[in-house]
Amino acid sequence: MSERRGSNKFEDMELRRGPWTLEEDTLLIHYIACHGEGRWNLLAKCSGLKRTGKSCRLRWLNYLKPDIKRGNLSPEEQFLILELHSKWGNRWSRIAQHLPGRTDNEIKNYWRTRVQKQARQLKIDANSATFRDAIRCSWMPRLLEKMGSSQSMPPLIDSNATATAGMIDQTPHGGRPPQPFSNPAMQHPFENCSSYDPSSSENHSPSTSSASMALPKLPYLSEFSSNPANSYHGFTFNPFMGGHCIDHSGYGLDTMDPAPASASQLGSSVSEYNYSMAANNCVDNIGDGLWNMDELWYICKKAT
DNA sequence: AAACGTTGCAACCGCTTTCCA
DNA sequence: TTGGAAAGCGGTTGCAACGTT
Structure with missing residues (x-):
């Protein structure tokens, strides 16, 4: 014991x-x-x-541990966390196995400080189906959009990480962490995530990975998956979701600025809604939000 | 500039699971 | 088979940094 x-x-x-x-x-x-x-x-x-x-x-x-990756989670990693958490719940260590260099503790902290915060603001249970729908309908598509748009995104794993020496030098012991390590190298979003297979159910075969296989689970996205022009590194993203004002900072949901248009102004159909989102996408320029409160509110309202 | 509130994350705690003699 | 030790896991807490008033 x-x-x-x-x-x-x-x-x-x-x-x-x-x-x-x-x-x-x-x-x-x-x-x-x-x-x-x-x-x-x-x-x-x-x-x-x-x-x-x-x-x-x-x-x-x-x-x-030398292979620990530090710094902000990339959109790919955030996407994986959301996807895997929807599948496995709070199985942090299991989720962490699919994010090389990330620890269960880090993922757990991400979920609590970022994801659950949004749920609290919406006054809904973070584990509810409603909130999961909101994640799938808004958050995840925007992460895909970010993944497709960012040419300077950090790699999923920094294979050259010599974290030990670097961390000792930079770590304010007991204080806030140092600035993230930067590595401009470009990699396939799931190049080092070979064991992740979003399409499989419980057991994940450690072989091929095709993140686009997750798409059928994502409403609004599957209709575009057949068009190669809409895919990026195996991902397919909805051109109506997100827009041109993509930020490239770390976490995508640190702040959620109120949308310029209120939820009541949004269209009632999904396509109308998506179009409104594209039109209002300067939200991402204002803050760092992958989504905003009106958007979430709308999705949650639709789901209930 | 100082006081106060908030955030993010490292570290701790207690329980469960695994290993091994 | 069993019981103790070690390792693993998820939830919680403490506190420094940061933001706001």
Whole structure:
């Protein structure tokens, strides 16, 4: 069971808690470099760290491990999170397996701070079908649009990440994280996500990936999928969703500015609605929103 | 500029699952 | 088969940075 159970010399000595120091990080990295991962309790005892094995493991897996990717989630990653969460729910570690370099903790934080925030503002349950519909009808298509429009989007994985050294240098221990690492390299959105197969049900075969296979699940998108002109890197996006004012900043939904047109001004049919969205797309220019409150409100209203 | 509120994320906690003798 | 230890997981909390008044 956990290391707090029972009592021995190691546990009786004063254990450190809270933010990790540079010295502790260095010690942990050095120990793992020499002895490898695993045996966390043993590591905690032998490394000289006054931490629990559990704490050491968490620090390593969530922060120090060299292949950890830091910085804002790309639209591709956000799309995957939304898609996989709709399928598996709060299975963070499982979702994280399909986002190389991202940790379950990071994904969990993204969901809580970004996604659930929107649900709270709408006063609806983040796990409700209504909210899921809103995600599928508005958020995800816009992410696809972003993925198709951004030529400078970060790669899904930074294979050159030497995060360890970089992080030690940049990490304000206990404080807010450093600015995201940048890598201008361009990759296929799912090049390194080989195990992700959105079309399969429970089990995901670790082989081919074709994100466009997710399209039948996305209303408004499937009708365009047959036209190669509408596809990008295997994705197909709806030209009526989103528009020309695509922002290229990190998270797509940090802020949700009120749409210029109120929901009542939007058309009643889907196509009318989509057209209105295109017409009103300066919203994305004003803020960083992939969607806005009126839009969500409209979709949720339609769904109920 | 200072006080206060909000945000984002690292770290912790407790429970479950897996491993192994 | 069983029981203890280790590892894994998801929920929650604490706090520094940032934004607003």
